[in-house]
Amino acid sequence: MEIIEIHHPINNQTKFADPIVLAMGFFDGVHLGHQKVIKAAVNKAKERGIKSAVLTYDHHPQMVYGALSPHDRRYLTLPNEKMKLIEQLGIDKVFLINYSYAFQDQTPQEFVDNYIVRFNAEEVVAGFDHTYGAGKEATMEQLSKYANGRFQISIIPPLELREQKVSSTSVKEKLDVGDVKTVxxxxxxxxxxxxxxxxxxxxxxxxxxxxxxxxxxxxxxxxxxxxxxxxxxxxxxxxxxxxxxxxxxxxxxxxxxxxxxxxxxxxxxxxxxxxxxxxxxxxxxxxxxxxxxxxxxxxxxxxxxxxxxxxxx
Known part of the structure; x- marks a missing residue:
């Protein structure tokens, strides 16, 4: 699996020739919900006969929006762990972006033009609650407006276990009380x-x-x-x-x-x-x-x- 580290702003001359199916998310923990998103991208890429890729970030996006306590600065999967788990799911390449204030300050349209289009994505896959910047406009429901027909979009619904949404937050809550069986x-x-x-x-x-x-x-x-x-x-x-x-x-x-x-x-x-x-x-x-x-x-x-x-x- 190829890992491409990117610092914003991306060089205007940077373009990627190979078409891809792109899964987007922070994916801390790579839990079953994350796996559902990533596997969907891998399967769709195989159907199209192209490569699969992940767009993810080098640290908590929340670090840009406000102070995190030492407790909340921690991760379920450290960077090397996360990369190994993503690779095991069959992804061909990872775009690892430094999540900075300048990156999140892009408009949703700028994000799509600067990254998704430049990555040569034929299809984008993400969870229903994934966002790609600040503001209420950077939602998956709005993504088709910014795509303007240049790529397809697959929104993955929430995954539930015993009527509870599978999420990084739920994993952390169970770990905090020692419930490693549910984890x-x-x-x-x-x-x-x-x-x-x-x-x-x-x-x-x-x-x-x-x-x-x-x-x-x-x-x-x-x-x-x-x-x-x-x-x-x-x-x-x-x-x-x-x-x-x-x-x-x-x-x-x-x-x-x-x-x-x-x-x-x-x-x-x-x-x-x-x-x-x-x-x-x-x-x-x-x-x-x-x-x-x-x-x-x-x-x-x-x-x-x-x-x-x-x-x-």
Missing amino acids: QQLLGRPFSINGPIVHGEQVGRTIGFPTINVAVDPLKWLPGIGIYVTKVKIGDNYYQGMASIGKNVTFYDDHPVTIEINLLDFNQNVYGENVTIYWLDWLRGEVKFADVDKLINQLKLDETATRRFFANN
């Missing part, structure tokens, strides 16, 4: 996090439950604080584990949030390995135990529940 249904895959294994305080090994500590990009959205069933990929191998996202409250009063995973039946030195964590089920919330023995007893129960999960799944 898996919304994404069509387990939610995952990547990062290197780093040294921690090594408290776990003193109580018989050694853990790997995983450093995560601060821009990555995390599941809510709690204890989870996870699968961890190290190299080409997968391991069962129970993970904690929390502040280690039994041992510390003011500790930063960390990700620690006790891998079942595992005894290797893997510091520095880049791993992928797949979040499969919620076990319980984080608890401040009165003493270490009570913590150990609970960890034994957590291990039993984790083994039961994998035995049944």
